[in-house]
Amino acid sequence: MDRHHASPFQQQAKRTFLRIQVRLPAILYFNRTQYKQIRINELSAGGLSFTIAKKVLLPELFELHLKLKPFSPPIGMTLRVRSRTPLPDGSERVGCQYVRVSEGNKLAINDFIWKYAYLSSPFKVVYAAAFFLCLDASLRLFLFLIQMYYGNLEANELFPGTAIGSRYLIMLLAYFLFSLGAFISIDPSRKRTYVNFLSGIACLTPPFLFILSKNLMYFRMQLWYSRYALVKIVLGLDMLLMFFVGFVVAVGFISLPKVKNILHLTEEHLKGMRSRKTEEGNKNVSGGSGKDRPYPLQ
Amino acid sequence: MLKFLIGCVIGALLTVTAYFLFPIDPRLQIEIGRLLDRDTLYLNNGHIIEGWIVRENEQELLVELETGSFSIRRSDCNMLRKNTFLRYIRQLI
Numbered sequence: 001m002d003r004h005h006a007s008p009f010q011q012q013a014k015r016t017f018l019r020i021q022v023r024l025p026a027i028l029y030f031n032r033t034q035y036k037q038i039r040i041n042e043l044s045a046g047g048l049s050f051t052i053a054k055k056v057l058l059p060e061l062f063e064l065h066l067k068l069k070p071f072s073p074p075i076g077m078t079l080r081v082r083s084r085t086p087l088p089d090g091s092e093r094v095g096c097q098y099v100r101v102s103e104g105n106k107l108a109i110n111d112f113i114w115k116y117a118y119l120s121s122p123f124k125v126v127y128a129a130a131f132f133l134c135l136d137a138s139l140r141l142f143l144f145l146i147q148m149y150y151g152n153l154e155a156n157e158l159f160p161g162t163a164i165g166s167r168y169l170i171m172l173l174a175y176f177l178f179s180l181g182a183f184i185s186i187d188p189s190r191k192r193t194y195v196n197f198l199s200g201i202a203c204l205t206p207p208f209l210f211i212l213s214k215n216l217m218y219f220r221m222q223l224w225y226s227r228y229a230l231v232k233i234v235l236g237l238d239m240l241l242m243f244f245v246g247f248v249v250a251v252g253f254i255s256l257p258k259v260k261n262i263l264h265l266t267e268e269h270l271k272g273m274r275s276r277k278t279e280e281g282n283k284n285v286s287g288g289s290g291k292d293r294p295y296p297l298q
Numbered sequence: 299m300l301k302f303l304i305g306c307v308i309g310a311l312l313t314v315t316a317y318f319l320f321p322i323d324p325r326l327q328i329e330i331g332r333l334l335d336r337d338t339l340y341l342n343n344g345h346i347i348e349g350w351i352v353r354e355n356e357q358e359l360l361v362e363l364e365t366g367s368f369s370i371r372r373s374d375c376n377m378l379r380k381n382t383f384l385r386y387i388r389q390l391i
Contacts, residue, residue: 146334147384
């Protein structure tokens, strides 16, 4: 199959390095003077690619300063052009290989790719949101038990009774179970799959709606006018939790296609690596010298 | 995750066992009950009194404080809020 007509996932299975889709700003340098501002489209531990207008002249060897994060210092490297592919819009996709990169910068690139591929940020925020929701639900259940025990104080006597209906207890239990479900499904020790991520986000949605309705109720009951600082602190924390969980749920749903793509890409990459390893093992068994071993993954 | 769940189950079992083996001090229970039972009186002159309304009729209220008790005319009170903290708990959960 032609390389340019194969899907990115099929291409990835053949590659030694995992290649990720990015949109990172970079500056081209030629003879130590700034030449052009570009945007990196693909990044791997062995090279990168970007799109450039056809009319722009590009030497075979050039320097590039790349910013991996908006406020991080730029990473300097020397690149060699390996391929130039014309695109339908009249521009060119330029594929380059690293020629000179310091060890520190190489580690920074590897770390960036690893974090991207491992989806550490999306999974971690969902995990944190689920954890805080579990704490909140436990606290609410504990307070429910206390108010149930001291529920009939209007008569100035101490005996257990139910002041809030048992329907509310069922709601609180559902809130706790959904939070726990999100916490379990997104557990970092389990394999990261699309279904786990989706179920984690789906489980976070009902608790989010619950705390959203509670916060609206606090406003309606004018609890923010309370004289007690403790009540205001609790309300503030609850509002923070609501915003955090809302942000996580929204970002989670928006990034679902991206998560699916990345997980598929990494799976294909691992499959390719495994098949190359098997081939290599077969060659060694059949008397191969081992000199034609592929370049190891860094 | 399995360790976490086992930890939760063991923690819950230990808590329940401790509840039955070591009963809570009745004085503490009463203190918590009194705290939740505390009433707030908003007087017409702007003062706020926190205590326990132990008896009330149409004309006056008998209020108990930490330091003693006193009677106050109902007409001197702008607003009464009974069981302040318990109400807060109910509204917050």
